[in-house]
Amino acid sequence: MILNVAKIICAEQWRYWMRTKVAATVLLLGAMLTIAALVVNAFHVDEAAHTRDHLQTEAEQRFEAQPDKHPHRMVHYGHYVFRAPTPLSVIEPGVDTYTGNAIFLEGHRQNSAMFAEQRQSAGLTRFSSLTPSFLALVLAPLFIILIGYGSVSREREAGTLTLLLSQGTTRWQLLLGKLLALMTASSLFLLPLLLACLYVAFSNESALVVILFCLSYVVYFLLWATVVTACSAIFEKSSVSFTVLVVIWMSACVLLPRLGSSVATNIAPSIGKVEADFKVEEKLRSLGDGHDVNDPAFKKLKEDLLAKYNVDSVDDLPVNFRGIVAQYSEGRQAKVLNEFAETRMTEELDQAQIARQFGWLSPTVAVRSISTILAGTSLETHHRFLREAETLRLEFVQALNKVHAEKLDYKLDMNRNASEEAADKAVVGADNWAILAEFDFKPEAGSTRISNALIYFIQLLLWMGLTALLLQAAVRRLNP
Amino acid sequence: MMRYSDIKREAGFVFGHRQIKLTLLVVFLLSSMSLWSGYSEMQEQQATIERLLDKDETERNAVLTHQSNYGMVAYYAFHLTYAPPSPLAFAAVGERDVFPWKHRIRMLALEGQIYESDTDNPELAFLGRFDFAFVTSVLLPLFIILLLYDLKAKEREARRFDLLNVTARNSHAIWSSRVLVTLVPLALVTLIPFIAFSVVNGASVFQTVTVCTIVIGSIIVWSAIVLAIGAAKRFANFSATHLASIMLGVWLVTTVIVPVTGHTIINASVDTPEGGDIVLTQREAVNSAWDKPVEQTWEAFIETHPQWADKTDFDPQRDSSFNWKWYYAFQQVGDQSAKELSEAYQAATLRKDKIASYVALLSPSLLTQRLLTSAADTDVKAMVNYENNVREFHASLRKFYYHHLFEAPEFSSASFKQLPQFSPKIRKTQENTNED
Numbered sequence: 001m002i003l004n005v006a007k008i009i010c011a012e013q014w015r016y017w018m019r020t021k022v023a024a025t026v027l028l029l030g031a032m033l034t035i036a037a038l039v040v041n042a043f044h045v046d047e048a049a050h051t052r053d054h055l056q057t058e059a060e061q062r063f064e065a066q067p068d069k070h071p072h073r074m075v076h077y078g079h080y081v082f083r084a085p086t087p088l089s090v091i092e093p094g095v096d097t098y099t100g101n102a103i104f105l106e107g108h109r110q111n112s113a114m115f116a117e118q119r120q121s122a123g124l125t126r127f128s129s130l131t132p133s134f135l136a137l138v139l140a141p142l143f144i145i146l147i148g149y150g151s152v153s154r155e156r157e158a159g160t161l162t163l164l165l166s167q168g169t170t171r172w173q174l175l176l177g178k179l180l181a182l183m184t185a186s187s188l189f190l191l192p193l194l195l196a197c198l199y200v201a202f203s204n205e206s207a208l209v210v211i212l213f214c215l216s217y218v219v220y221f222l223l224w225a226t227v228v229t230a231c232s233a234i235f236e237k238s239s240v241s242f243t244v245l246v247v248i249w250m251s252a253c254v255l256l257p258r259l260g261s262s263v264a265t266n267i268a269p270s271i272g273k274v275e276a277d278f279k280v281e282e283k284l285r286s287l288g289d290g291h292d293v294n295d296p297a298f299k300k301l302k303e304d305l306l307a308k309y310n311v312d313s314v315d316d317l318p319v320n321f322r323g324i325v326a327q328y329s330e331g332r333q334a335k336v337l338n339e340f341a342e343t344r345m346t347e348e349l350d351q352a353q354i355a356r357q358f359g360w361l362s363p364t365v366a367v368r369s370i371s372t373i374l375a376g377t378s379l380e381t382h383h384r385f386l387r388e389a390e391t392l393r394l395e396f397v398q399a400l401n402k403v404h405a406e407k408l409d410y411k412l413d414m415n416r417n418a419s420e421e422a423a424d425k426a427v428v429g430a431d432n433w434a435i436l437a438e439f440d441f442k443p444e445a446g447s448t449r450i451s452n453a454l455i456y457f458i459q460l461l462l463w464m465g466l467t468a469l470l471l472q473a474a475v476r477r478l479n480p
Numbered sequence: 481m482m483r484y485s486d487i488k489r490e491a492g493f494v495f496g497h498r499q500i501k502l503t504l505l506v507v508f509l510l511s512s513m514s515l516w517s518g519y520s521e522m523q524e525q526q527a528t529i530e531r532l533l534d535k536d537e538t539e540r541n542a543v544l545t546h547q548s549n550y551g552m553v554a555y556y557a558f559h560l561t562y563a564p565p566s567p568l569a570f571a572a573v574g575e576r577d578v579f580p581w582k583h584r585i586r587m588l589a590l591e592g593q594i595y596e597s598d599t600d601n602p603e604l605a606f607l608g609r610f611d612f613a614f615v616t617s618v619l620l621p622l623f624i625i626l627l628l629y630d631l632k633a634k635e636r637e638a639r640r641f642d643l644l645n646v647t648a649r650n651s652h653a654i655w656s657s658r659v660l661v662t663l664v665p666l667a668l669v670t671l672i673p674f675i676a677f678s679v680v681n682g683a684s685v686f687q688t689v690t691v692c693t694i695v696i697g698s699i700i701v702w703s704a705i706v707l708a709i710g711a712a713k714r715f716a717n718f719s720a721t722h723l724a725s726i727m728l729g730v731w732l733v734t735t736v737i738v739p740v741t742g743h744t745i746i747n748a749s750v751d752t753p754e755g756g757d758i759v760l761t762q763r764e765a766v767n768s769a770w771d772k773p774v775e776q777t778w779e780a781f782i783e784t785h786p787q788w789a790d791k792t793d794f795d796p797q798r799d800s801s802f803n804w805k806w807y808y809a810f811q812q813v814g815d816q817s818a819k820e821l822s823e824a825y826q827a828a829t830l831r832k833d834k835i836a837s838y839v840a841l842l843s844p845s846l847l848t849q850r851l852l853t854s855a856a857d858t859d860v861k862a863m864v865n866y867e868n869n870v871r872e873f874h875a876s877l878r879k880f881y882y883h884h885l886f887e888a889p890e891f892s893s894a895s896f897k898q899l900p901q902f903s904p905k906i907r908k909t910q911e912n913t914n915e916d
Contacts, residue, residue, distance in 0.1 A: 022725050033737070040744055049647055055756050062764070067771055080760065098578065098602035102756045104592075104763070114595040117579045118605070123850065124836050125858060126608060127618055130740035139736065146725050163688050181901060239630055242721040243499075248727070250622055255510070257612065261607035262517040265600070271764030273598040274560075274582050278535045352603040372603075379603040447804045 078106030086376035094377025206446030260358035304316025321404025366459035376443025551804025572613035574858025742839035769810035
């Protein structure tokens, strides 16, 4: 019964929207924008996926096609890894355009990611971007406000509210009907997005992640539709409800997310990589130069090795001592590098989490956190990329050092700078380069992403509770 | 003709309105907050640069005392380069959170170093900065719409409209003075905090006036848009909120849709080399040099450095075991092989920026933002300039070391007194940052 009446009210509201041009324009514009954003983004992501995949294969092939060389030269030749976009980045590209997507991996160093796309955008997309998530999180609420601010107050101003209520329509029925109308209208923006999600779900993305991703957007739209309907009922005049709603939109969608970012930068400033590098170098210097076997830092290593093989000089060792030193020092160095890298990532994550606390003040921030984390385009996933790249780096560098220790004669190696012929002898065969593990970056497992996003789901739940209360208050206060 | 008495009456009226007073207070707070946030961020950047300069010098001196030939020093000595925030950067952080503003570089191939980025936390950059440029280009228009959309409608609804028109000496003057007494305080609450901060930060009067002009210009443009929509005959029988929806639509189209459409079109139409290709090319060239006959490297090197043609010989006695000249020559050749790509990449960045400046003519918000970042020297151009400063500095390093490697004087630490020092180029302020 309650639903039947609500349906009638909803249909009535739709008839009104269709009559007035503004609502129809807004709806059409919104739907067109969403579809355009999806198409443009889908092409872009598809192209990026292909390019990066191609570059990745090419980098691997080039590495393996290198001629006979001294193995340490391959350590410096290095390797590239590229980060492929995740399926859901079609809807939420997140930090992807702000981080680089390629890293050069080489011995002794951890490089940062290069070529952030954002640098090529000439500042055009600093406020807005043609991404489905921006449209859904920032613009759609404004559209909902534009079509819905007067849904109840209009009836009041026209005097039809009294009529409706006196004919036996309850206040709940009335508001639910209006809410239903607003929800169906906003589904014009939401539907393309959900369809795109459905499409993504058929690719290799966890179904639960896709469902929660969709659900958070649906809830977000529902929140706004409820707030708009409630405000329209609470305020006597359309103009007041309009002003209040626009102010709410400005604070929640435009102001607070940025405020969060600025507050985080100022509360927890992190030292940049250049500055951290000084500290890394200081610490590394105490570990010894892995190129120099006579560095005092390797004395103990030498003694242990001589004792182990029971020989008197490094010349008699069955392994190449230079390779052993390279292996040993690379391992120790990587530990230091990782220690600092982890500190830096923790700092970055702390900053991001400060910014995300603004989700308690704005549902937009909450859903944005959920959306980036679930889509695998959040800072966490970027860090995962950095970590995996580092694992690969250490793996291939150590594999080369192992080749150095086991396949290259120590005397030939020590003699390599004497002449060009000597240099030509101090090499190992190209067949040793087939050591690269294939790099195929995948975001965290669905369950990890969901648990990372858990607190932001709680933020969203809080907002659901608050808007439900608001709706209730609106029902109670609804007076003709 | 507006009279003082009209203005006085309207001022009394406007300031009697709680909503207007509240709006002005909010704008004042937002403006101050954004300025404070930009200010403290720039202070932090300045402090970082000072700390880095200090460490950089210590580190390099340590290298100089430990090494005993030029090749080794060139390999181990890093040099800090940086772009200090301009005195106005606190008002418009601009591209400083995406482009790097500090690099440590050395004599190795530059193309392998210059794309390293030590930029900010990507998630914070993604959320965007809450700076003065954002407040004035994105939020201020919204406040103008909120303040002005129901200028006349409010009076109609209060049934004072006719009364006002009749009692005023000139019915036109009353609305003009009402607009004026609303907008002037709005401009003041926005700009007074800015002026205070720019005095504290030592910005020149010219720079301060430039920014004020840009902001006032933007207020005028937006008010004109709002008032034109309000007065348009087509919309004569629209309700106030209906009109406001149209105004918001204009804001939406110019602030959001024009830039993103421009971005999509620019990206599709300007060919940009894949960044990865630059570094791959450079690395291939540098690493394959080890396997190639030495002459090939020299040939390519001498082409650009004919003055060293007779000095490429390798003296095993002197250079002990390793020919540094050849080593740095193939680093140079590596850069040369990637030169075309790298120049095309930069040219594409600048071309996109150029087209974006035309797109900005269709969007007052974008124009304001671009003018402010340009005045604050935080726009794409400024960041590319910094990159070119680094390139110049690297070239001067090469000049210094080539001289010492090829002429091969005895190693002396005194010679490092001539070692080039990076000094940031501060742009002269007299450039065209005229307002819209």
